[in-house]
Amino acid sequence: MRRLLLSDCKEALKATSAEGNAEMRVHQDYPLNVGASAHSVRQKFITEQKNFYIRNHGSLPTVDVQHYRLTVGGLVQTSLELTLDELRAAFSSVTVTATLQCAGHRRDELAAIRAIPGEVIWSAETAGTATWKGVALRDLLQAAGLKKSARHVAFLGLDEISKDGERFGFGGSIPVEKALSSEVLLAYEMNGEPLAPAHGFPVRVVVPGYIGARSVKWLANITLQEEPSSNYYQARAYKLFPPHIRAETADWQQGQMLGPLPINSVICSLQPGAVCQAGQLAIQGYAIAGEDQRIERVELSLDAGASWLEATLTEQARRWAWSFWEASVQVQPGTYQLMVRAWDTAGHVQPENLESIWNWKGYLNNAWQRVTISIE
Amino acid sequence: MRRLLLSDCKEALKATSAEGNAEMRVHQDYPLNVGASAHSVRQKFITEQKNFYIRNHGSLPTVDVQHYRLTVGGLVQTSLELTLDELRAAFSSVTVTATLQCAGHRRDELAAIRAIPGEVIWSAETAGTATWKGVALRDLLQAAGLKKSARHVAFLGLDEISKDGERFGFGGSIPVEKALSSEVLLAYEMNGEPLAPAHGFPVRVVVPGYIGARSVKWLANITLQEEPSSNYYQARAYKLFPPHIRAETADWQQGQMLGPLPINSVICSLQPGAVCQAGQLAIQGYAIAGEDQRIERVELSLDAGASWLEATLTEQARRWAWSFWEASVQVQPGTYQLMVRAWDTAGHVQPENLESIWNWKGYLNNAWQRVTISIE
Numbered sequence: 004m005r006r007l008l009l010s011d012c013k014e015a016l017k018a019t020s021a022e023g024n025a026e027m028r029v030h031q032d033y034p035l036n037v038g039a040s041a042h043s044v045r046q047k048f049i050t051e052q053k054n055f056y057i058r059n060h061g062s063l064p065t066v067d068v069q070h071y072r073l074t075v076g077g078l079v080q081t082s083l084e085l086t087l088d089e090l091r092a093a094f095s096s097v098t099v100t101a102t103l104q105c106a107g108h109r110r111d112e113l114a115a116i117r118a119i120p121g122e123v124i125w126s127a128e129t130a131g132t133a134t135w136k137g138v139a140l141r142d143l144l145q146a147a148g149l150k151k152s153a154r155h156v157a158f159l160g161l162d163e164i165s166k167d168g169e170r171f172g173f174g175g176s177i178p179v180e181k182a183l184s185s186e187v188l189l190a191y192e193m194n195g196e197p198l199a200p201a202h203g204f205p206v207r208v209v210v211p212g213y214i215g216a217r218s219v220k221w222l223a224n225i226t227l228q229e230e231p232s233s234n235y236y237q238a239r240a241y242k243l244f245p246p247h248i249r250a251e252t253a254d255w256q257q258g259q260m261l262g263p264l265p266i267n268s269v270i271c272s273l274q275p276g277a278v279c280q281a282g283q284l285a286i287q288g289y290a291i292a293g294e295d296q297r298i299e300r301v302e303l304s305l306d307a308g309a310s311w312l313e314a315t316l317t318e319q320a321r322r323w324a325w326s327f328w329e330a331s332v333q334v335q336p337g338t339y340q341l342m343v344r345a346w347d348t349a350g351h352v353q354p355e356n357l358e359s360i361w362n363w364k365g366y367l368n369n370a371w372q373r374v375t376i377s378i379e
Numbered sequence: 380m381r382r383l384l385l386s387d388c389k390e391a392l393k394a395t396s397a398e399g400n401a402e403m404r405v406h407q408d409y410p411l412n413v414g415a416s417a418h419s420v421r422q423k424f425i426t427e428q429k430n431f432y433i434r435n436h437g438s439l440p441t442v443d444v445q446h447y448r449l450t451v452g453g454l455v456q457t458s459l460e461l462t463l464d465e466l467r468a469a470f471s472s473v474t475v476t477a478t479l480q481c482a483g484h485r486r487d488e489l490a491a492i493r494a495i496p497g498e499v500i501w502s503a504e505t506a507g508t509a510t511w512k513g514v515a516l517r518d519l520l521q522a523a524g525l526k527k528s529a530r531h532v533a534f535l536g537l538d539e540i541s542k543d544g545e546r547f548g549f550g551g552s553i554p555v556e557k558a559l560s561s562e563v564l565l566a567y568e569m570n571g572e573p574l575a576p577a578h579g580f581p582v583r584v585v586v587p588g589y590i591g592a593r594s595v596k597w598l599a600n601i602t603l604q605e606e607p608s609s610n611y612y613q614a615r616a617y618k619l620f621p622p623h624i625r626a627e628t629a630d631w632q633q634g635q636m637l638g639p640l641p642i643n644s645v646i647c648s649l650q651p652g653a654v655c656q657a658g659q660l661a662i663q664g665y666a667i668a669g670e671d672q673r674i675e676r677v678e679l680s681l682d683a684g685a686s687w688l689e690a691t692l693t694e695q696a697r698r699w700a701w702s703f704w705e706a707s708v709q710v711q712p713g714t715y716q717l718m719v720r721a722w723d724t725a726g727h728v729q730p731e732n733l734e735s736i737w738n739w740k741g742y743l744n745n746a747w748q749r750v751t752i753s754i755e
Contacts, residue, residue: 243722243726245676245678245687245689246687247686247687259675259676259722259724259726261726262724262725263672263724263725263726264725264726265725265726265727265728266727293669293725293727294725295671296639299635300621300635302621310623311621311622311623313621344735346619346635348635348638348639349638349639349640349641349669349670350619350635350637350639350640350641350743350745351641351642351669351727352641352728352729352730352735352736353728354728354730354731355730355731355732355735356731359684359720359728359731360728367726369726
């Protein structure tokens with residue numbers, strides 16, 4: 004299969020309609036890393052492709068569908084090789100509305116208390132919700148037939164990454180139990196349209212509830228195996244370390260391979276340092292439940308945590324998708340430290356402080372979010 | 380079916396071997412509520428029946444097996460009625476090592492900051508781990524055949540509770556998705572022995588990862604229904620409210636029905652106020668992951684959170700069972716505020732402070748545990 008590379012990622016930006024979208028911030032041209040502001044992302048429950056964050060580690064392949072083949076191999080009874088048409092014809096289509104969130108979401112707040120060099124300093128922009136259509140991964144796995152020893156499902160994409168003198172595609176894996184859950188898709192549509200090149204055309208994995216990195220784009224190979232993927236982005240990157248570990252003391256064997264995402268909540272309508280008028284103030288944001296749960300409650304404080312009020316969830320919380328919340332409060336002139344925190348249906352809470360969860364790679368920041376604003 | 384009541388619960392204590400066990404603390408004679416100290420519970424990975432906490436709301440039935448029948452009804456294709464022998468013969472036996480934990484675990488710490496009247500003031504004693512043997516609930520449900528509208532599985536026990544002029548059995552429910560998970564059992568054995576009367580003889584539900592109250596004892600009826608159980612202990616008790624709600628302002632329609640348990644960790648080897656010798660100090664405890672996860676890491680602080688060290692997990696963390704942890708530290712004379720906190724494989728953390736999770740019924744306390752000790 005050919006790997007066609009877009010040498011100029013600006014073309015990819017154009018292809019996703021992200022270029023010319025004033026709300027999109029380009030963190031890096033190569034690899035292409037782009038996000039809309041949290042405010043922009045919160046405008047619609049379903050995030051348009053042009054507002055959906057793009058997080059890449061290598062090239063952005065333009066895949067020729069005529070030559071595209073998806074393979075399933077490793078610890079299976081029968082290896083499969085499918086064209087896109089065969090994939091669509093052989094398996095029922097399934098639709099799931101699910102939020103994807105990058106492991107590096109809200110890294111900027113962690114970096115503010117101790118530097119995190121070499122990583123993209125994302126704010127709360129790396130989350131988005133789409134209606135994904137594709138085939139259930141488990142249908143494909145059942146067609147291939149799993150051998151008993153198969154414990155992990157590894158994915159490999161068609162992008163090309165150069166690192167430490169090697170060239171390889173982005174990869175990762177999820178446990179077989181998760182892979183057999185009905186919400187895990189091989190998606191070929193996003194919000195009723197084919198995937199844009201930057202979002203994984205023609206087929207990407209969508210693993211609701213897991214860090215975005217497991218939702219491998221430009222999917223080429225699925226391999227059933229006993230151990231997690233040995234790909235750099237499973238075996239080395241995307242690992243969580245305790246707060247006291249530093250880059251120079253990290254033992255890569257010890258870190259925790261990331262998978263499920265913890266509960267999170269974000270204020271979208273107000274940026275730190277915002278200056279607003281006294282009177283009635285509308286505050287809006289989103290909240291994302293822990294894997295497999297729903298948001299139960301969102302609380303907002305205007306006085307740095309001394310007192311809390313319940314925000315209103317503006318629609319029924321659903322599994323796999325974020326919840327939107329809003330509150331309207333009367334404010335007098337002065338300085339306010341806003342804080343937001345959420346609960347989900349498993350009683351999960353967010354950590355109170357950044358210090359307790361700081362980690363040298365800057366992953367999984369879900370501390371109570373603090374935003375200081377002024378009222379005139 | 381007859382409901383035989385033990386008028387004297389002391390007999391039940393004897394029957395569970397709890398009487399004469401100096402480690403067991405009787406909180407209430409009727410209903411019988413008994414727990415061992417956290418120190419005692421931590422002695423063995425598998426908790427002996429005589430050390431396993433007992434949490435009742437009504438009578439303690441002595442069930443005559445000759446007359447025992449388990450029924451499955453409601454939204455099913457075929458209603459079932461089974462004797463104990465039929466249950467054992469018709470379905471394969473399944474064994475799961477699982478921790479049960481009461482929703483009121485560590486209520487004493489919440490009550491210390493604001494009173495919680497009318498509830499049993501448990502410490503960290505209401506957790507225990509047993510090897511449960513029985514039949515998978517899902518096998519029984521598949522035999523009955525679920526109607527499409529069945530969304531909740533309600534359980535009703537043979538105990539008798541008097542409340543507000545009514546007499547009824549203890550009940551509760553779990554969602555169908557959880558009921559169909561392989562870990563949910565109808566258990567008839569605990570650690571290789573028949574269940575003691577106080578632990579639900581002849582059959583109890585075991586719902587790993589959920590609050591203990593859903594593991595209904597002396598199980599008589601299983602009912603498939605569209606809505607959660609309307610039993611007092613599902614519809615009114617065991618509901619979680621935000622910190623600002625008080626008994627007099629609580630709207631029972633608003634509380635969150637409890638189900639999955641959040642991550643927790645406990646220091647077992649040292650009680651608050653303990654006085655120890657300077658030198659090497661061994662500290663031990665347990666940690667319980669969020670539902671469906673494993674413990675990843677336990678951290679201990681000796682200086683009220685200024686610095687943290689990683690405790691050693693003394694065995695491979697398993698799904699559904701607690702993890703034991705230990706640490707050995709060098710201590711000089713002085714006063715130490717110990718703190719413990721854990722992470723699980725979904726990145727769940729514990730809340731830092733009691734204030735953020737205080738609720739007027741005293742449920743789900745999983746704040747970082749603080750134990751102040753003196754070294755001489």
